[in-house]
Amino acid sequence: MLINNYIRLVIPSHSRNEAFARTAVSAFAAQLDPTIEEINDIKAAVSEAVTNCIVHAYPDHIADIEIIARILEQDTFYIRIKDKGLGIADIKQAMLPLFSTCAEGERAGLGFAVMESFMDKLRVTSRTGKGTSVIMTKRVISKS
Amino acid sequence: MEIINSGERLTVMLSGEIDHHILKSMRGPIDAQIEQHTPRQLILDFGNVSFMDSSGIGLILGRRRIAESFGGKVFLRNASGYVEKLIRLAGLAHMLIKQEVNR
Numbered sequence: 001m002l003i004n005n006y007i008r009l010v011i012p013s014h015s016r017n018e019a020f021a022r023t024a025v026s027a028f029a030a031q032l033d034p035t036i037e038e039i040n041d042i043k044a045a046v047s048e049a050v051t052n053c054i055v056h057a058y059p060d061h062i063a064d065i066e067i068i069a070r071i072l073e074q075d076t077f078y079i080r081i082k083d084k085g086l087g088i089a090d091i092k093q094a095m096l097p098l099f100s101t102c103a104e105g106e107r108a109g110l111g112f113a114v115m116e117s118f119m120d121k122l123r124v125t126s127r128t129g130k131g132t133s134v135i136m137t138k139r140v141i142s143k144s
Numbered sequence: 145m146e147i148i149n150s151g152e153r154l155t156v157m158l159s160g161e162i163d164h165h166i167l168k169s170m171r172g173p174i175d176a177q178i179e180q181h182t183p184r185q186l187i188l189d190f191g192n193v194s195f196m197d198s199s200g201i202g203l204i205l206g207r208r209r210i211a212e213s214f215g216g217k218v219f220l221r222n223a224s225g226y227v228e229k230l231i232r233l234a235g236l237a238h239m240l241i242k243q244e245v246n247r
Contacts, residue, residue: 037225048198051163106203108199114233
């Protein structure tokens with residue numbers, strides 16, 4: 001019954017939408033009956049990906065971020081977060097823990113590290129000048 | 145958020161959700177207090193934090209840099225469960241304290 005259920009959400013890259021995006025996705029994920037810890041992991045991963053779009057993809061203008069969350073099979077949660085921003089020239093480097101292009105030093109450079117360790121799978125594809133797509137999946141072990 | 149100054153120690157009682165957006169309005173008041181009081185100990189208390197992403201780690205690192213420039217040390221108090229997991233992932237476990245340090 002849960003198979004093939006999904007949400008598609010498009011939001012402008014205002015930083016105040018970070019909280020909305022993670023809350024909306026986690027509310028949808030509630031259908032899988034996740035534990036509090038699993039919900040927190042999903043919230044954090046979405047927050048990181050959306051913040052990356054706001055800070056890195058669209059550093060000087062507001063544009064759309066597309067979020068698709070999907071329930072795969074009975075127990076797997078899929079999220080795709082996509083922008084049409086600057087893109088990442090070197091994905092390997094961007095994914096290194098503590099690597100950050102932010103000069104002011106207030107970003108920890110841990111965004112991808114959080115996504116990688118709090119979700120089961122992470123795939124990042126990007127083209128310079130075209131945008132970035134982050135796909136994450138997590139198996140949710142139902143409480144009941 | 146509440147900031148308590150007690151001489152050599154400055155305690156910041158963080159609360160609610162900590163993300164990149166919320167941080168923009170949080171940094172200023174904390175930094176102003178650090179610069180005014182130049183505490184020997186800066187305690188960041190996470191007891192009432194309901195959500196945090198890696199922006200919270202940026203908050204810790206930035207405040208540590210400022211506090212250390214005045215010779216202060218930073219401790220992270222009451223980080224439990226999820227927040228603690230994130231702090232450990234960032235390699236900052238050595239800054240964690242479970243309870244009050246000596247006054």
